[in-house]
Amino acid sequence: MRLALAIGTFFILVIHGVVFYNQFGHQWERNQHTYFDQARVFAKTDAERAALNGRKPRIEQIVVSNFGETRVDRCTTCHIATDDPRFGSYAEPVKTHPYSPALGDQQKNGKWERRHKFSEFGCTVCHDGQGRGLEPEYSHGKDEYWPDPLLGYATQENWRKDFAPKLKGKEYMQANCAQCHTDTAFPGTALVTKGRGLFFSSNCYGCHRIEGLSDGTIGPDLSDVGKKWKLDYLWGRIADPKSILATSIMPKFNLKEEDIKALVIFLKSRKGRNFAETEIQRFKVKLTGGAELVQATIKPVQINPAEMLKQGEKLVLDRACTACHKLGDRDGGIAPDLSYEGLEKDGPWIYEHFKNPKSTMPDSIMPAFRFTDDEFKAMTAYLLTLKGSPAPAQGDAIYKALCLRCHGEKGDGQGPIAEHLDPFPRDLTKSGFMNSKPEARLVASIRNGVAGTSMPAWGKVLSEEQAKAVLGHIQTTFTKEPRRELKAREIPAKNPVAMSQESVSRGETLFVNRCAGCHGKKADGKGPNSLDILPKPRNLRNTFFVNSVDDRRLLESILYGVQGTAMPSWINDGLTNNDAGDLVNFIRSINSKPKGGQNAGAVQ
Amino acid sequence: MAVNLKRSSGEDSDGGKTSRRKMLGWLTGAGLFGSAALSAVSNFVFIKPRATYGQPQRFSVGKPEDFPEGTRAILASRGICIVRDGARLAAISTTCTHLGCTVGSADTGFACPCHGSRFDQDGNVTGGPAPRPLPWFQITLAPNGEIEVDKDIEIAPGSYLTL
Numbered sequence: 001m002r003l004a005l006a007i008g009t010f011f012i013l014v015i016h017g018v019v020f021y022n023q024f025g026h027q028w029e030r031n032q033h034t035y036f037d038q039a040r041v042f043a044k045t046d047a048e049r050a051a052l053n054g055r056k057p058r059i060e061q062i063v064v065s066n067f068g069e070t071r072v073d074r075c076t077t078c079h080i081a082t083d084d085p086r087f088g089s090y091a092e093p094v095k096t097h098p099y100s101p102a103l104g105d106q107q108k109n110g111k112w113e114r115r116h117k118f119s120e121f122g123c124t125v126c127h128d129g130q131g132r133g134l135e136p137e138y139s140h141g142k143d144e145y146w147p148d149p150l151l152g153y154a155t156q157e158n159w160r161k162d163f164a165p166k167l168k169g170k171e172y173m174q175a176n177c178a179q180c181h182t183d184t185a186f187p188g189t190a191l192v193t194k195g196r197g198l199f200f201s202s203n204c205y206g207c208h209r210i211e212g213l214s215d216g217t218i219g220p221d222l223s224d225v226g227k228k229w230k231l232d233y234l235w236g237r238i239a240d241p242k243s244i245l246a247t248s249i250m251p252k253f254n255l256k257e258e259d260i261k262a263l264v265i266f267l268k269s270r271k272g273r274n275f276a277e278t279e280i281q282r283f284k285v286k287l288t289g290g291a292e293l294v295q296a297t298i299k300p301v302q303i304n305p306a307e308m309l310k311q312g313e314k315l316v317l318d319r320a321c322t323a324c325h326k327l328g329d330r331d332g333g334i335a336p337d338l339s340y341e342g343l344e345k346d347g348p349w350i351y352e353h354f355k356n357p358k359s360t361m362p363d364s365i366m367p368a369f370r371f372t373d374d375e376f377k378a379m380t381a382y383l384l385t386l387k388g389s390p391a392p393a394q395g396d397a398i399y400k401a402l403c404l405r406c407h408g409e410k411g412d413g414q415g416p417i418a419e420h421l422d423p424f425p426r427d428l429t430k431s432g433f434m435n436s437k438p439e440a441r442l443v444a445s446i447r448n449g450v451a452g453t454s455m456p457a458w459g460k461v462l463s464e465e466q467a468k469a470v471l472g473h474i475q476t477t478f479t480k481e482p483r484r485e486l487k488a489r490e491i492p493a494k495n496p497v498a499m500s501q502e503s504v505s506r507g508e509t510l511f512v513n514r515c516a517g518c519h520g521k522k523a524d525g526k527g528p529n530s531l532d533i534l535p536k537p538r539n540l541r542n543t544f545f546v547n548s549v550d551d552r553r554l555l556e557s558i559l560y561g562v563q564g565t566a567m568p569s570w571i572n573d574g575l576t577n578n579d580a581g582d583l584v585n586f587i588r589s590i591n592s593k594p595k596g597g598q599n600a601g602a603v604q
Numbered sequence: 605m606a607v608n609l610k611r612s613s614g615e616d617s618d619g620g621k622t623s624r625r626k627m628l629g630w631l632t633g634a635g636l637f638g639s640a641a642l643s644a645v646s647n648f649v650f651i652k653p654r655a656t657y658g659q660p661q662r663f664s665v666g667k668p669e670d671f672p673e674g675t676r677a678i679l680a681s682r683g684i685c686i687v688r689d690g691a692r693l694a695a696i697s698t699t700c701t702h703l704g705c706t707v708g709s710a711d712t713g714f715a716c717p718c719h720g721s722r723f724d725q726d727g728n729v730t731g732g733p734a735p736r737p738l739p740w741f742q743i744t745l746a747p748n749g750e751i752e753v754d755k756d757i758e759i760a761p762g763s764y765l766t767l
Contacts, residue, residue, distance in 0.1 A: 002628040009635025016642040023646060042747075047765070051744045054757050059655040060662070072657065084747040111749055119664055 028078045028134055032057035035080045035087075035094045042086050059134065064122035067179075073122040073131035075139065083118060085111070102188060126176050127151060149230065151176060151268075159232040163239075166257065167231045175226060175268035195266025198259055203323035203332075206367045207250070210270060218367045219250060224272030234264045249365060251334040251420055253323065303374035312382030315375055324366075324420075326405070327386075334420050335366065336454055337405055340388040344449070344456035350380045362452060362542045363422035391461050395473030398466060403474075406454065411478030413535075421454045423525075423536060428474050431481040433564025438486070443467045452544030489560055495551040497581030499588065507586025510579055518566065523590060533566045543591040554584045661755040668693065668751060668767055676725075678709055684741060684753060685709070687725075692764035695743045695753045696727045701736040714738065726761055737761060 036052055043049045060076040081087035082097040090096070097118075099105040104115025116126075124131040128148040133139030141149030144158045152172030155164040171191055178192040185193060196213075199205055204222075205214035211223040225234070236243055238260050241250040255263070303311055316322075322330035326337040341350070352359055354376045357366035371379070391398050399407075406425040408415035413427035428434060434442070446467045449457030458467065475483065497503050511523065518537040520527035525539035540546060558580045561569035570580070665686060671677060675688040678698055683706065687694045698707050698714065705718035712730070714723040721732030728737045742757035743765045751765075 002625065002632070006628040006631040006635070009632045009639070011635075013635040013638045013642075016639045020642050020646055024649065039747075048744065051742060054742065055754075058756075061655060061660055063657070063659055074655070086747050117664075 029057040075123040178269040195262035203320040226268040227271040312378035343460035395469035398470040428478040430564035434479040436563040451548035452542040503585045507582035664750040695741040702734040
């Protein structure tokens with residue numbers, strides 16, 4: 001009992017001792033002693049030595065109220081020699097802050113003079129970090145829950161290992177320089193300028209909004225993205241959008257590493273209300289006579305009918321259509337090739353697609369960009385002049401030139417841009433599908449395209465023979481199995497049930513019972529089972545597609561299924577011809593409303 | 605620990621049991637009193653805050669060239685007056701020692717607007733209710749060539765920094 005009591009009290013004493021030591025034996029006190037000792041060695045006069053002897057370690061702090069909220073920076077408690085030029089060659093933390101002409105520091109009579117005095121600016125205004133922290137872990141922000149780790153210096157434990165080394169370097173501080181130096185061509189913030197350029201040239205502006213810069217509505221507003229997110233998150237969202245958010249619809253752009261870095265720095269500089277719009281403006285006017293705040297916004301181009309084509313070309317190239325699309329040598333690697341656009345599409349279609357991409361391609365991911373109607377017309381006129389180069393005669397050469405971008409090298413529908421297309425390109429290796437369709441229909445798909453999908457009509461590029469040649473290449477290289485003789489099917493040539501309200505409601509009931517599992521309650525192809533199925537169930541609200549196929553084909557697909565896909569043959573599951581007819585009527589009825597077309601009249 | 609205690613009691617010549625009991629009692633007492641002492645000390649230390657949210661007490665006021673000879677510059681926001689006398693510099697408080705008003709400069713030195721205290725050029729009381737002369741603060745030449753004033757350290761009136 002006594003022993004337990006003794007051990008217990010001893011234990012309490014130890015805990016008290018540890019707490020006491022942690023509370024009162026600070027690292028910063030030792031750092032200050034190091035500084036005082038070394039400064040006494042440097043001291044030249046007795047008065048200086050006496051002054052140093054009078055100093056005791058204490059918390060040094062700079063209170064700055066010029067930049068937004070009042071900052072309390074206690075960094076100089078440990079970094080006590082920041083303004084003492086005699087400690088230039090010492091190790092951190094007792095080290096002189098470097099002098100540099102790039103920071104605006106000047107040398108006068110052999111002595112450096114700082115442009116940004118610490119007593120006026122503090123430390124965190126440039127470096128970020130937690131100014132009040134007195135322990136490196138907290139003040140530098142190694143803790144993952146601190147919002148602003150030391151920019152470009154601290155990399156955190158939880159950051160992705162492959163990103164972490166790229167997030168180091170003093171360039172990242174340019175994001176904070178740009179809080180005051182908002183001039184677009186400020187030499188000290190070259191990477192912010194580059195990032196701002198990339199924001200436009202890589203077409204970020206099409207989807208994202210940044211106050212004063214752009215008006216995109218598809219992606220999140222980025223006006224204060226730098227305040228919300230740390231470097232690793234920004235890097236990850238640009239370099240590999242789906243790695244952070246699996247459901248992200250942002251494409252992975254083909255950006256070089258230094259481009260990503262510039263974009264990250266630019267985004268980090270977007271903190272919503274930057275200092276330039278607040279008290280600092282007055283401070284700046286006092287210091288420099290006030291440099292004007294310049295914002296790079298896009299101004300509409302006045303279209304001159306005589307130079308419409310040229311202006312259209314300039315718009316298409318300058319406004320970064322090729323950040324996604326392919327055009328000549330430029331290739332964004334996300335969206336279809338525009339090189340044959342003039343042969344594949346007509347003017348109203350292109351204009352319509354510009355005004356509202358979803359009106360001609362219901363599942364398109366293309367953003368609706370803000371151009372004037374005249375600009376759209378000029379761009380349409382330019383795109384109509386694109387005729388590409390004549391297609392080669394050999395099947396394999398044609399496939400490589402025209403089909404590979406979507407259907408892929410192996411013909412499995414996994415081309416480089418396939419993941420951005422909805423519906424996905426057809427998997428040409430599925431012999432069940434390829435061999436159950438007559439050759440005439442496959443050739444028709446090539447030459448007339450598939451309405452409402454990304455499959456263009458190649459009729460003006462490929463002749464009947466060329467289409468057959470490329471189909472032959474596909475059959476021998478990808479499908480491999482020889483074409484079989486099809487079993488005769490009994491399909492009514494016409495819908496056996498007349499269109500009527502009763503038929504539609506019968507069809508709806510049937511649809512909900514039988515089809516909604518895959519095609520979805522809304523018939524948009526997004527039913528609960530659709531996630532596990534490839535090819536995806538057809539979006540039956542894609543009016544362009546549904547209107548392009550006749551009743552016979554719909555009936556065939558319902559009754560006999562679609563081979564090579566998950567669509568079963570419903571005739572085996574008790575559906576009669578009349579049931580299928582009701583279903584067709586239901587599908588027709590949900591697509592009967594006129595869609596789009598309201599802008600088509602503007603272009604001849 | 606139990607083993608060690610037994611051993612020490614075994615070596616004792618007066619008989620193990622009492623010695624062990626004494627030893628344990630001593631340890632318990634030391635532990636309790638030690639903890640109590642430590643907590644008492646920490647409580648007293650915590651009474652005085654280590655940092656407050658005011659402006660720092662040690663600050664730079666600029667270069668010696670900013671204060672030409674004969675200057676008596678009152679820095680209102682800092683609460684000090686920089687006095688330059690030849691090649692000598694001093695920092696005198698401008699906070700009245702009576703009730704803490706900010707004193708202004710007068711022909712004869714300083715004058716407090718609140719209750720009429722008057723001070724001479726060196727801050728000595730020449731009239732009014734002020735009980736003490738104005739304090740002088742430590743003034744040093746920082747290694748970067750700027751003048752630093754430390755309001756936490758008072759020095760004897762009349763001690764100047766010689767440039």
